[in-house]
Amino acid sequence: MDRLVKPDRNEVQVLFIKSQKCSSTFKLTNLMHTMTVAVSLTTTNPSIFSINKPFSIIPPLSSSNYTLQLIDYHHHHPPLSDPPDAVTIRTAMLPTGKAHHDDLRRLFSKPGPHVFRDAVLTISFVGPTVAEFLITTHHTLTHERFKLFTNSLSQCTKPQLTSLIKPAIEHGNAETVAVLIKAGANPNFRDSAGKSLIPYAIQSGNFDILKLLVDSGTRIDNSVDLVLHEAAAMNRIDFMEFLFDSFRDELDVNSVNQNGETPIHVAAIHGHVEAIEFSVSIGVNPNAVDINGSTALHFAASNGNLNAVEFLLECSNVKYVRNRFGKTAFALAEENKHFQLGETLRFGDLLFRASRVDDVHALKRLLGEGAWVNRTDQNGWTALHWAAFKGRIKSVKVLIDHGACVDLVDDAGYTPLHCAVEAGHLQVAILLIGYGGSQVSLKSFQGVVATLDLESLEKHVTLISS
Known part of the structure; x- marks a missing residue:
């Protein structure tokens, strides 16, 4: 028996x-x-x-x-x-x-x-106490412990299952999150602040959890969740791409947090150049200011983030913006003893100065050291605008030889050729046209400045063209 x-x-x-x-x-x-x-x-x-x-x-x-x-x-x-x-x-x-x-x-x-x-x-x-204990004390459950966790859910109500999903996400175990959702946990749970589970999935750093929640129907309220801000703070471009693709209709990429910061501000604070670049690529405004009037460049400069500063100088026009405390990005860099960064922020100024005074040797040195030839000042002028306006023909040649754009317009719609004509610099205007400058009809300059001999200019242009 x-x-x-x-x-x-x-x-x-x-x-x-x-x-x-x-x-x-x-x-x-x-x-x-x-x-x-x-x-x-x-x-x-x-x-x-x-x-x-x-x-x-x-x-x-x-x-x-x-x-x-x-x-x-x-x-x-x-x-x-x-x-x-x-x-x-x-x-x-x-x-x-x-x-x-x-x-x-x-x-x-x-x-x-x-x-x-x-x-x-x-x-x-x-019961829920057992499940929570297993979740919060083990990031990875052994086979036996995972069986215990699965068994522990048998005496849990749906509200109890839902209360467990947030700690499961925070501890980064995708398997336990999947089991909870399958057992009846609500993937659209919101905490007392109105946040969905998506920000917690981002903070966990586990892409599988993020994808699992989206696939399970979790939705966001971007005014509360600020998912791009969360991902930008971690420099998780994979998260940012996935979130942008998944919630394109719900996302305002220029939404701000309680400090008035956009995702690009957050990325700049942490010096995450990749997150800054991605933010710009999806339409986040690099010129945006927070509640204190600070731009992303202010934060990058203040924290000494060289790569972030260099990128922001190329994609924004805020180098001379002062925050509510009267500080420019350069001033903050100097204040925090980021002297090398201060030189980077002044590169354009030095380039503009060399162009204005026709210091060809300084121009070549600055360009050789990496100064961006098409960088603009607060009015949208490049070094070529300044050289043309001042009639510095040698500087104009050096700048064009180093890739200066002859047709770049400033904030008022003026090209370097406009500047040369307005200032009455005939030879510079001829040189710019010879390099393929503005297609604007020469007659359009008539009356702009009386001292320019338009007939002589047309004659020289004809000779160049022939």
Whole structure:
């Protein structure tokens, strides 16, 4: 005979609740038709668990209920063990049908063929407290612990499942998040601040969790979630691309946080050039100012982020913008002793000065050191605008030879040729036209400045063209 009794389950599930007495019941049925069976129940950890009837008698074809209880356990986390604790069921036939407690103790204290080891019931703890403990203490669950986690959800309500999803995301375990959603957790849960789960997924740094939430239907409220800000702070371009593609209709890429900062401000604060570049590529305004009038360039310069400063100088026109404290980006760099950065911020100024005074040697040196030839000042003028306006023909030649754009317009729509004509510099105007300058009709300059000999200019242009 294989066994004398049959348990109604393979494991005993204990609903664990902090600071409360925890217990669970199970049932044993006597399989013998005519014989009474004696039962002995023991646990692998008697210092933690007790059973209300460690010795008992079950009449033929009858059943008996038993209660497993946690003994005076005052900890806030469940007493998990590996391997799990268990209840061992031993039985013996009792021909007399009756026995006292001491008789049963003696019966099972003597090993022999008369004692059957009928079953071993695993003790498992279930409920939200157990699930949360497993989530928050293990970033990666072993196979056994993952089984415990899955089992622990069996006694959780849907609101309890939903309350577990945020800590699961924060601890970066995509498997547990997937199990919770499958079990009934609401992926569109919002916390007390109105935030969706998406910002927490970004902060976890786990792309699988982010994708899982989006695939599960999680939506955002960008005025609260500010998902691009979150991703920019971490320089996670993969997150930014995915978020932009997934929530294009809900995203205002120029939305601001409580400090008036756009994603490009956040990226600049951290010196994340890749995030700055991506932000610009999707339409974030590099010239935007926060509540203090500071631009992304102010932050990059203040924090000494050289690469960020160089990129922002190329894509924005805010080098001379003063914040509410009257500081330019250059002033902040100097103030914080980022002297090399200060030179970078002054590069354009030095280039403009050399162009104005026709310092060809300084021009060549600055351009050789990496000064951007088409950088603009606060009015949109390039060094070529300045050289043309001042009639510095040698500087004009050097600048054009180094890639200066002859048709670049300033904030008023003027090209370097316009500047040369307005200032009456005939030779410079001829040179610019010879290099393929503005296609604007020469007659359009008539009346702009009376000192320019337009007929002579047209004659020279004709000679050049022929």
